Every structure is written in structure tokens, then in C-alpha cells.
Amino acid sequence: MGLNDKSQQTGKNRAFRQSLGHALDGLQALVRTERNFRKHLVVGTLAVLAGIILQLTVNEWLWLTLAIFLVLIAETLNTIVEAVVDLIVGQTYHELAKRAKDVAAGGVLLAAAFAVVVGCLVMLPAILRWF
Numbered sequence: 001m002g003l004n005d006k007s008q009q010t011g012k013n014r015a016f017r018q019s020l021g022h023a024l025d026g027l028q029a030l031v032r033t034e035r036n037f038r039k040h041l042v043v044g045t046l047a048v049l050a051g052i053i054l055q056l057t058v059n060e061w062l063w064l065t066l067a068i069f070l071v072l073i074a075e076t077l078n079t080i081v082e083a084v085v086d087l088i089v090g091q092t093y094h095e096l097a098k099r100a101k102d103v104a105a106g107g108v109l110l111a112a113a114f115a116v117v118v119g120c121l122v123m124l125p126a127i128l129r130w131f
């Protein structure tokens with residue numbers, strides 16, 4: 001039933017609470033095992049703190065949260081690809097495994113670039129409003 005469930009379930013979830021528990025297991029695994037996900041979480045938290053200090057407008061908050069969640073979701077997809085590829089090929093070198101992992105990492109890079117652009121476009125005017 002989700003968090004700390006050791007029943008080795010392979011069938012479908014039967015209740016929302018069960019689905020939610022497994023989703024929280026997934027997030028817990030991301031935070032515990034993925035160093036890059038933790039880094040993005042820290043940067044996202046710092047951006048939120050800066051947004052609070054700079055008193056962003058609702059519109060600016062929308063762009064900032066979109067950018068933060070996009071990076072976290074891209075990192076989530078990257079982790080899924082890595083896990084599935086490792087499940088299929090293990091430690092064997094395979095060109096398609098390389099392509100899948102590199103493309104997934106490229107997706108994270110695109111999301112991070114978008115976040116940098118949004119961060120600059122949102123934060124710079126907000127900083128200038130202080131002067």
C-alpha cells in the first residue's frame with residue numbers, strides 16, 4: 001500500500017490511497033537516489049525564496065513555478081529512462097541504450113535552459129523594481 005509496502009505487488013492499484021502511496025514511494029526514491037534531482041530541488045527552493053523576497057507578481061510566480069516543475073519533471077523522466085534501460089541491458093554497452101539515456105539527459109538540459117531564461121526574465125525586472 002505505498003510507502004514502506006513490502007508486498008511486492010505487481011497488479012493494478014485498487015484504491016486511490018494505494019496509488020497515492022506508490023506515487024509518494026516514487027518521489028521518495030527520486031530524492032534518496034538521484035543527486036541531480038536533489039540539486040534541482042535546492043535551486044528551485046532558493047528561487048522560491050528569492051521570489052518571496054522580491055515580491056513577484058502572480059504572473060511572474062506562474063512562469064517561475066512552471067520552470068521549476070518542468071525541470072523536476074524532466075529529471076523524473078530521465079530517471080525513468082535510466083531505470084528502464086538498465087533493466088533491459090544491465091551493464092551491457094548498447095548504442096540504443098546510449099541514445100535513450102543521452103536524449104533523456106538532453107531533455108533535462110532543455111528544461112534547465114528554459115528555467116535559466118525564465119529566471120533572468122522574471123528576477124531581473126523584480127530586482128530593478130527595488131531601485
Ligand SMILES: Nc1ncnc2c1ncn2[C@@H]1O[C@H](COP(=O)(O)OP(=O)(O)OP(=O)(O)O)[C@@H](O)[C@H]1O
Nearest residue numbers: 036078082089091092093094095097098101102105
Ligand atoms: N548500457 C549503456 N550503453 C551505452 N551507453 C551507456 C549505457 N549506460 C550508460 N551509458 C552512457 O553513460 C552515460 C551516463 O549513464 P548513467 O546511467 O550513469 O547516467 P547518470 O550519470 O546517472 O546520468 P544523470 O547524470 O542524468 O543522472 C549515458 O548518458 C550514456 O551516454
